[in-house]
Amino acid sequence: MSWGDFLVFYVCVLAVILACRCVPLLALKGRELSPRVSEALGLIPPAAFAALVANDLFDPAGGLSWRQLAAAGAVVVVARRTGSLIWCALVGMAAYALLTLVP
Incomplete structure (x- = not known):
């Protein structure tokens, strides 16, 4: 070319x-957007984050470990309590990092 x-x-x-x-x-x-359109647009960031997490959790080649499931569980708890994307990401990374130290 x-x-x-x-x-x-x-x-x-x-x-x-x-x-x-x-x-x-x-x-x-x-x-002004209708409330339904605004609500639908508000769901895009959590859906994108969920797609990224699901892609890492359910990788057919890598399998699924208990560490991944435990870190995902911690993220679900934080998500339900805070609803904050940044806290979910931080807690997920910290939980997985700490769980890798467990034999």
């Missing part, structure tokens, strides 16, 4: 990315 072809490809991809990100913002500017 020559530099000219790469530049054309890069500009096209950049234009599509900007259109997909900027057009909805400009179209919805100054409008």
